[in-house]
Amino acid sequence: MEHRHVPVMLEQVVAALSPALDHAGAIYVDGTLGLAGHAEAILTACPGARLIGIDRDPHALARSRERLAGFGDRVVLVEAVYDELSAVLERLGTPPVAAVLLDLGLSSLQIDDLDRGFSYSQDAPLDMRMSPADDLTAAAVVNTYSVGDLARILRRYGEERFADRIAARIVAARESTAFTRTRQLADVVADAIPMAARGSGGHPAKRTFQALRIEVNRELDALSGVLAQALAAVGVGGRVAVLAYHSLEDRAVKRAFRDRVEVRLPPNLPVVPDHLRPRFRLVTHGAQRPTAAEVESNPRAASARFRVAERIREDA
Numbered sequence: 001m002e003h004r005h006v007p008v009m010l011e012q013v014v015a016a017l018s019p020a021l022d023h024a025g026a027i028y029v030d031g032t033l034g035l036a037g038h039a040e041a042i043l044t045a046c047p048g049a050r051l052i053g054i055d056r057d058p059h060a061l062a063r064s065r066e067r068l069a070g071f072g073d074r075v076v077l078v079e080a081v082y083d084e085l086s087a088v089l090e091r092l093g094t095p096p097v098a099a100v101l102l103d104l105g106l107s108s109l110q111i112d113d114l115d116r117g118f119s120y121s122q123d124a125p126l127d128m129r130m131s132p133a134d135d136l137t138a139a140a141v142v143n144t145y146s147v148g149d150l151a152r153i154l155r156r157y158g159e160e161r162f163a164d165r166i167a168a169r170i171v172a173a174r175e176s177t178a179f180t181r182t183r184q185l186a187d188v189v190a191d192a193i194p195m196a197a198r199g200s201g202g203h204p205a206k207r208t209f210q211a212l213r214i215e216v217n218r219e220l221d222a223l224s225g226v227l228a229q230a231l232a233a234v235g236v237g238g239r240v241a242v243l244a245y246h247s248l249e250d251r252a253v254k255r256a257f258r259d260r261v262e263v264r265l266p267p268n269l270p271v272v273p274d275h276l277r278p279r280f281r282l283v284t285h286g287a288q289r290p291t292a293a294e295v296e297s298n299p300r301a302a303s304a305r306f307r308v309a310e311r312i313r314e315d316a
Helices: 010-021 036-045 056-069 069-074 083-090 108-112 138-144 147-158 161-175 182-193 206-216 219-231 247-261 293-298
Strands: 029-032 051-053 077-080 095-104 232-243 281-283 305-311
Touching: 010 036, 010 095, 010 232, 010 305, 029 036, 029 247, 036 051, 036 095, 051 056, 051 069, 051 083, 056 069, 056 077, 069 077, 077 083, 083 095, 083 219, 095 182, 095 281, 138 147, 138 161, 138 206, 147 161, 147 206, 161 182, 182 206, 219 232, 232 247, 247 281, 247 305
Parallel strands: 029 051, 029 095, 051 077, 095 232
Antiparallel strands: 232 305, 281 305
């Protein structure tokens, strides 16, 4: 699968993180290691840097361990969910780190392995777990959640305007046959969407599958936790970089960065006290997007949004 793995916005990521990793012993944390495409490029570009690579998927870690073997003891890999970042660093006895990268969403390994059930365009078991150790599957969600709970997650995580219709159709369909396959679910979802709305916005089941994936893997809850932990983990001059792939992720990143770079002062304050000064600055003003050439060669990059913040002051 490595030949199909093309790291998104690779040049921009390396350029953004290299200034923070240009000294010996600089620690780079990849919180979503995947197949280690970004990690390999950063370790190559920054020969003094060391990597702590985190991923919840043991299959991805096994592939990455092979890929990064040539970097020897510069690499430490840990199986964990990325919102366990603080616990991982504490367990490793790590000082403030120089850079953190979060490449959100699915890895190429998860997309291309049909048995994982992430794709609505291929028939596969209805799973969607990023870690096989987790208990909740997409099949369990669609077969056991109430119509109200299904509609809620479709609206919240999929921004699906036909959430109520889809949830009702799912509940009605499962009364006769439990959902076990992705094609089975995709067909029911497509039938629930009015014909006039099926011709735009991609596959009719795209938003439903996104919502189920986020629910199964509690992605937004984990994202909220890891953003706070990543920003707290970097020392002065350290950078936090995030690649997001849909608006829910990107809004969370934008909000977390904004809250740490804006100064909210009482009116007519003559001097800004140190504890009110911002601790971070934005390296990217607005979200960077992939070039047209990259999107043409790697369509999976099309929705990417890249943001970077740098610590400029210790916490008060």
